[in-house]
Amino acid sequence: MPFFTIITVMGSPVLLIGYDLEETSRSNIIVKFLNLVPRIHVEYSVPATFFIQGKTLLYHLEEFKKIVKKYSDLIDIQQHAFSHLSHRDPNASLDDNALEREVEVTSDIFKALLGVNCIGLGVPGGSKGFKGKPESLKKLWEYGIRFVRSLDKDEKGNVLSLDVQPFWYDELGPEYPPILEYPVQGGYESNIKMGLNKKTDFVQHIKNSIDYIVEKNLTWCYVQHAYTSFWKDPKVKIIEEMITYALDNKVSIRSYTQYYYEKWRERKQ
Ligand SMILES: [Zn+2]
Numbered sequence: 633m634p635f636f637t638i639i640t641v642m643g644s645p646v647l648l649i650g651y652d653l654e655e656t657s658r659s660n661i662i663v664k665f666l667n668l669v670p671r672i673h674v675e676y677s678v679p680a681t682f683f684i685q686g687k688t689l690l691y692h693l694e695e696f697k698k699i700v701k702k703y704s705d706l707i708d709i710q711q712h713a714f715s716h717l718s719h720r721d722p723n724a725s726l727d728d729n730a731l732e733r734e735v736e737v738t739s740d741i742f743k744a745l746l747g748v749n750c751i752g753l754g755v756p757g758g759s760k761g762f763k764g765k766p767e768s769l770k771k772l773w774e775y776g777i778r779f780v781r782s783l784d785k786d787e788k789g790n791v792l793s794l795d796v797q798p799f800w801y802d803e804l805g806p807e808y809p810p811i812l813e814y815p816v817q818g819g820y821e822s823n824i825k826m827g828l829n830k831k832t833d834f835v836q837h838i839k840n841s842i843d844y845i846v847e848k849n850l851t852w853c854y855v856q857h858a859y860t861s862f863w864k865d866p867k868v869k870i871i872e873e874m875i876t877y878a879l880d881n882k883v884s885i886r887s888y889t890q891y892y893y894e895k896w897r898e899r900k901q
Contacts, residue, residue, distance in 0.1 A: 645883045646851040647842070648814065648891055649680040649871070650781065652712055652754055653858045658691045665858040666695045668868050670703045676875045679706045679887035683754030683781070683855075686714035686738040693745060700746050708887035710752035714738045717756060731755065732771040739775055751778040752888050754855070758784030758816055766807040773809040779892045781853060784816035791819040794844055797851055798891070800899065810899075812892050814853040822860040831864040838874045846881050851891070 651669065655662050673680050682699075689696055699707055714734040735753055742748045753772065761783030762769045772780065786792055794817045801808040818824075818841060821834075828834055845852045854874075861868050878885055886894075 645842075645845040645849050645881075646891065647845070647874075647878045647883050647885045648851065648853045648888050649678070649874075649885060650683055650754065650814075650853065650855045650888055651680060651858055651861070652683045652685075652855060653688050654685040654712055654716055654756070655691070655859065656685070656687045656715065659688075661859050661862070662688060662692050663695060665861055665868075666692070666699060669858075669861065669871065670699060670707050672868060672871055672875070673706050674703065676872070676879070677706070678875055678879070678885040679708060679890060681708040681710055681752065681888040683710050683712040683752070684742075685712045685716065685756070686734070686741050688712075689741065689745065696746060700748065706887075708752075708889045709742070709746065709748045709750070710754065710888065711735065711738045711742060711750040712754045713756045714741075715756075732768060732775070735772060735777060736775045739777075749776060751776060752892070753777050753780045753782075755780060755782035758782065758820075760785050760787070761813060761815075762801060762808075762811075763804060766801075766805070766809075769801055769809055769811055773811060777811065778896075779812040779814060779888060781814040781816060781855070781888070783813055784820070792817045794818060794841060794850055794852060795848070798853065798895070800895075812895060814888060816855055817853060821854070821856045825860055825863045831870065834863075835870055835873050838870070839877055842874075842878055842881055842883060846883060853888075 653662060714737055717730050739750045742750050759782050792815050796815045796817055798812055798814050800810055800812055802810045825834055841852060
């Protein structure tokens with residue numbers, strides 16, 4: 633398992649690059665994304681996590697099989713539920729059993745079709761996390777989920793700052809299982825891009841964020857969508873700039889799964 637053997641540099645800033653792949657039918661964007669992005673990560677030898685929706689997997693099964701076969705040492709595969717239920721149904725929430733049911737089915741599909749055990753869940757559409765919902769988390773734990781990326785707003789509904797760091801839910805109380813939360817800090821990249829005119833503005837946003845995590849020794853759980861990866865950027869050069877800038881500034885780049893296991897080991901010491 634080469635994935636989990638990287639030695640942690642204690643106290644160094646960390647960048648986690650996660651991509652959400654969530655097209656609900658056959659899509660050229662996904663095909664193009666899968667052709668380009670893994671190669672970039674190979675070129676720089678840095679990992680990433682793909683949070684893939686069950687539907688997206690079904691419509692691009694052959695492509696994903698190739699990714700697992702060719703890139704499993706760098707591309708970590710996790711799930712993004714089966715459908716984007718929170719977007720489709722504004723009344724759906726984490727209280728619904730809908731998410732739990734989708735997670736269970738999606739994990740089964742990933743296992744049966746790709747041979748991948750999902751331990752991570754990017755909750756579609758995000759939420760205010762699982763605080764106050766230990767029963768939901770327990771269900772996810774039963775289905776094999778060990779980390780979630782579900783918190784994207786604070787109590788007042790504001791975008792989270794980079795100071796909000798990954799945390800264990802059982803720190804909130806013994807009724808919670810020990811699942812690690814990766815907050816979406818700084819807002820979704822898709823929303824930020826919508827407010828910008830130039831590629832260079834977004835690159836500057838990335839550099840500022842990296843400067844901040846370097847200065848304060850933080851972890852940044854970065855999320856990018858496949859469908860916005862080509863925004864003003866047909867060759868996904870922004871990701872290359874991000875990786876280069878992070879490495880030049882001695883930021884460790886991890887997959888979400890690597891980081892999870894490192895933190896899991898730390899808590900057992
Ligand atoms: Zn999504």
